[in-house]
Amino acid sequence: QSVLIQPPSASGTPGQRVTMSCSGSSSNIGSNTVNWYQQLPGTAPKLLICRSNKRPSGVPDRFSGSKSGTSASLAISGLQSEDEADYFCSSWDDSLTGWVFGGGTKLTVL
Amino acid sequence: QVQLQESGPGLVKPSETLSLTCTVSGGSISSDNYYWGWIRQPPGKGLEWIGHMRYSGRTYYNPSLKRRVSIFLDTSKREVSLKLSSVTVADTAVYYCTRHVDTAMVDAFDIWGLGTLVTVSS
Numbered sequence: 001q002s003v004l005i006q007p008p009s010a011s012g013t014p015g016q017r018v019t020m021s022c023s024g025s026s027s028n029i030g031s032n033t034v035n036w037y038q039q040l041p042g043t044a045p046k047l048l049i050c051r052s053n054k055r056p057s058g059v060p061d062r063f064s065g066s067k068s069g070t071s072a073s074l075a076i077s078g079l080q081s082e083d084e085a086d087y088f089c090s091s092w093d094d095s096l097t098g099w100v101f102g103g104g105t106k107l108t109v110l
Numbered sequence: 111q112v113q114l115q116e117s118g119p120g121l122v123k124p125s126e127t128l129s130l131t132c133t134v135s136g137g138s139i140s141s142d143n144y145y146w147g148w149i150r151q152p153p154g155k156g157l158e159w160i161g162h163m164r165y166s167g168r169t170y171y172n173p174s175l176k177r178r179v180s181i182f183l184d185t186s187k188r189e190v191s192l193k194l195s196s197v198t199v200a201d202t203a204v205y206y207c208t209r210h211v212d213t214a215m216v217d218a219f220d221i222w223g224l225g226t227l228v229t230v231s232s
Contacts, residue, residue: 002156035218037157044206044225045157050218088157090218098172099159099219 003028004089004102011108017077020105022089024070028100032092034072036065039086039104048087049074076107084109112137114207114223122230128197132190132207132223139188140165145210146190147181149219150203158203160192162210197230204228 005023012018022034036049047056049065052072064075072091076083089102118130130148139146147162161171163181171179180193190207207223 033217037219044222045219046222047218047220050216050220054215056216056220090157092217096173098170101157101159103156 002103003093003096003100004091006087006089006102006105008103009106009108011110012076012079013110014079014081016079017075018079018107019073019075020087020107022072022074022102024072024091024100026070027095028070028091028093029067029072030070031094034065034067035090036063036072036074037088037090039088040082041085045088079109081109083107112209112221114209114221116205116207116223116226118226118228120227120229122197122201122228123232124198124230125196128192128194128201128228128230130192130205130207130226130228132192134188134190134209139183139185139190142166143211143213145170145212146183147208147210148190148192149206149208149222151206151225152200152203160194160205162208163190199230202228202230 010020033051037045038048039045052067053065062078086104088104093100113135115133122128145162145164148160163169178195182191204225204227206225208219209221211220
């Protein structure tokens with residue numbers, strides 16, 4: 001059971017906007033920023049969103065992140081077939097004194 | 111640009127010690143803005159943070175693994191090593207070497223190696 005809770009799956013059609021959630025607690029998301037990672041099939045994860053809403057260089061502006069209270073969200077607009085991947089949220093947990101991850105959301109582009 | 115390459119045995123027997131090495135190329139390993147360490151992913155499952163170490167020696171370990179794990183930084187060889195003792199089949203996973211950067215703009219694992227699969231089996 002992961003510390004951060006993500007829905008196991010999400011789906012959308014090309015061009016659509018999809019969102020996925022990440023739920024935590026006061027000791028992690030409630031106190032710290034959230035990072036999102038994209039893992040394409042058979043590859044290593046890649047940093048997608050950092051500090052809850054910042055995009056590293058090279059990440060398209062179709063990807064955006066937000067945080068409110070003890071939850072965070074990742075939104076993908078103008079969905080493309082190459083966005084089909086697993087998405088993981090992560091945050092520092094002050095109680096555990098360590099990094100925690102969500103179980104991941106598998107995004108399917110229909 | 112910084113690249114990370116994991117290496118080590120792909121098969122380890124139960125109760126033995128898993129040892130992996132990560133070679134860092136293309137950048138400095140000695141900045142205090144960076145932590146170097148490991149994250150793993152059991153087949154078909156999610157990510158689990160193992161631990162990270164800063165050049166100055168500050169180290170963080172996952173509390174659930176702390177009794178069994180050690181991470182070392184060899185700046186002369188530009189290597190990050192992982193030792194996980196008393197392994198069981200539950201330690202079977204792809205092990206990723208990662209860099210964590212901590213600045214005003216970024217506080218995340220920004221660089222990942224390709225990963226190496228370690229299977230625990232007799």
